[in-house]
Amino acid sequence: MLDIQARSMTSAIPTPESEAKALELALSQLPIATKAVKASSSNYLFSAGNRDPLSLIDTILSKYISEQTKSAEAKADNISLKSEAIAEINRLWGLIMSDRLPNTKPGDDKSTKLNGGSAAGFLSQIDDIIKTKLGNPQGVGEIAGTDWSTKNVTYDQLQSMNATMTAYCDTIQVDLDTEQQKFKNTMTEITSAQEEIRDVRRSIISISQGG
DSSP states (O other), rough: OSOOOOHHHOOOOOOOHHHHHHHHHTTTTTTHHHHHHHHHHHHHHTOOOOOOOOHHHHHHHHHHHHHHHHHHHHHHHHHHHHHHHHHHHHHHHHHHHHHHHGOOTSSHHHOOTTTTTTTTHHHHHHHHHHHTTTTOOTTTTHHHHHTTOOEEEHHEEEEEHHHHHHHHHHHHHHHHHHHHHHHHHHHHHHHHHHHHHHHHHHHHHHTTTTO
């Protein structure tokens, strides 16, 4: 239970100053609500019909929880989309290597058309994934070079491209790990905000019952 009293309950004619003090007292015990209030319009805080500090905090926290939930859902969707994308790129590139390497020879300049055989379809799929799901307009050229559709490659060049593909996916994974941490932080804030709003509502009920 919050150790506060709503000024609108104890003052017949509350003033903006008294309301501000009551709100400040309430927020001193509610860190997430404090953050949400700071992000709100100052003109909104004591608008007509919305002067009770606890009710005001309830309204702001409810809005904050809704916004943060949408943010968390967007983060989760983005993480899922990109995680699936890099997993598929790795799978398809493995198929490309299996298809093209037998046409080359280690330590030899023997080459094969990169965009040939079954590899052509796999390259096209990777190109689409990188452009549409990872938002990189270079597509598979990010891994195989801009002339990927016409170039011939040796064994060593294929292995070099394989390393480039791995590094590219690892870089995206690092970004996803950062996004995952942000998602966890957002979910922690939502949980804290939910606890605060429950505390506020218990206080509202207690005050309304003369507690």
